[in-house]
Amino acid sequence: MSVARRRELDEDDVRSRANPRGTRPRSKQRPAHEDATDGMVIAVDRGRFLVLARDPAGREVEATAMRARELGRRGIVVGDRVGVVGTVSGDPDALVRIVRIDERDTVLRRTADDNDPNERVIVANATQLVIVSALADPEPSLGLIDRCLVAALTAGIEPVLCLTKADLAAPDAVLERYAALSVPAVVTQRGGSLDELSALLRDNVSVLVGHSGVGKSTLINALVPSALRATGSVSAIGKGRHTSSSAVALRLPDDAGWVIDTPGVRSFGLAHVDADDLLWAFPDLEDGATQCLPGCEHGPDEPGCHLDAWVAEGHSTPARLAAFRQLLVSR
Structure with missing residues (x-):
């Protein structure tokens, strides 16, 4: 039907479908949810979200949440600041609904490859991207480092280069390659001090990205001893150890900031960057x-x-x- 024809129709021309059940017509007005509790998404797993929020007594608790229908298909990722309704109690059987997603300060995204038009948001509201690369076993992937730097710089996120396994190879060549970018860099080795890295992470929301096997989980377990990050099949939401199969946000000791561990990546497409x-x-x-x-x-x-x-x-x-x-x- 043409636009002109549609404009000729009036209310008498529109046929209303009978409502034999006598139910009220669906309203387009959405609830305001002014009483929603503020929270932060710290894990995502198969349509369920783990949200850190405060219960009525002001205690910080973890609540399992679902997406409210009124949000439609809007994506929710780790790091999102959200509003939830329901009983925020920390009870493992309790379930709340996410009814609001606050505006994001930053968005780290990638595509499957450089020809893929579909962007995938990795995390929201990160202030730092820590690019973790081993100096040996496996060899450093300079291409991945370059791509992560592009993703961070174009998203307004500060990049940090973390070179691990310095006990196996010297870092000089890699550091020299990126010296002109003035990117903060820290070099670690097995059993060595992480004081320099901890100082860079302090008061930031830092997302760690790198290939599998470069030592991300080892770093996380050293920085957050209670994290118990490991590769396995245990869900990121629920009892037991967190796994490296999904992103998860972890608070640093002494409330010194957040680190977001991500699964090891094979590629980092930048189809969205020009x-x-x-x-x-x-x-x-x-x-x-x-x-x-x-x-x-x-x-x-x-x-x-x-x-x-x-x-x-x-x-x-x-x-x-x-x-x-x-x-x-x-x-």
Whole structure:
């Protein structure tokens, strides 16, 4: 039916379906839920959510929650700040409903590969992305590090590089590769001190990302001794140990911040990131890029690119431009 035809119809033209049961017509007005209790999603598992909230006595408890129907298909992820209704008691048999998802400060997302149009949100409201890479066993994946750096920088999340297993290989070459980005880096080894890493995590919501086997769970167990992170089949919601098959948020001792452990990743697609997104993370190059020809991809041999001249004029450094182009190619 054309738009013009639809506009000709009035109420008498619309046939109402009889309601033999006598029930009230469904209202479009949604409940306000002004009495909803604030909480934070700390684990997600097969349509159920573990929410940290406060009970009527003000005690912090973990409540199992379901998504309210009025939220539709809106995604809920670890780190989301939400509102819940129901009995917040900490009773393992109690079930509450998530009725509100607060606006997110940051969103860390990836795609399955660079040609996948479907973005997947990993966590919400993280302030730091800790990129965990082993120096040996397995060998460092520089491509994954590059991609995680792009994802963090374009999302407004501070990246941190954590190089593990320094007792097996020296970190110098990897550190030198990323020196121009001025990314904080910490090097750890088996049985060594984690004081430097703890200092970087303090007062932050930090999400740890890396390949399987790089030592993320080992770090988590050392930072949060009660976490008992391990690879297995136990659900992230329920009794027993948390597993590395799903993301989970864990509070650091002495309320010093949060760490979010994630499953080991095989790939980190960046189909949602383009050159302009990445330039946002390089303000010293961004103004120079405005003088490039339209459609410029900012490559080193591109005739319309003004970035080399911009650096020659002293607005940035060759190392920064090289780092930008390195990340640009890796996305």
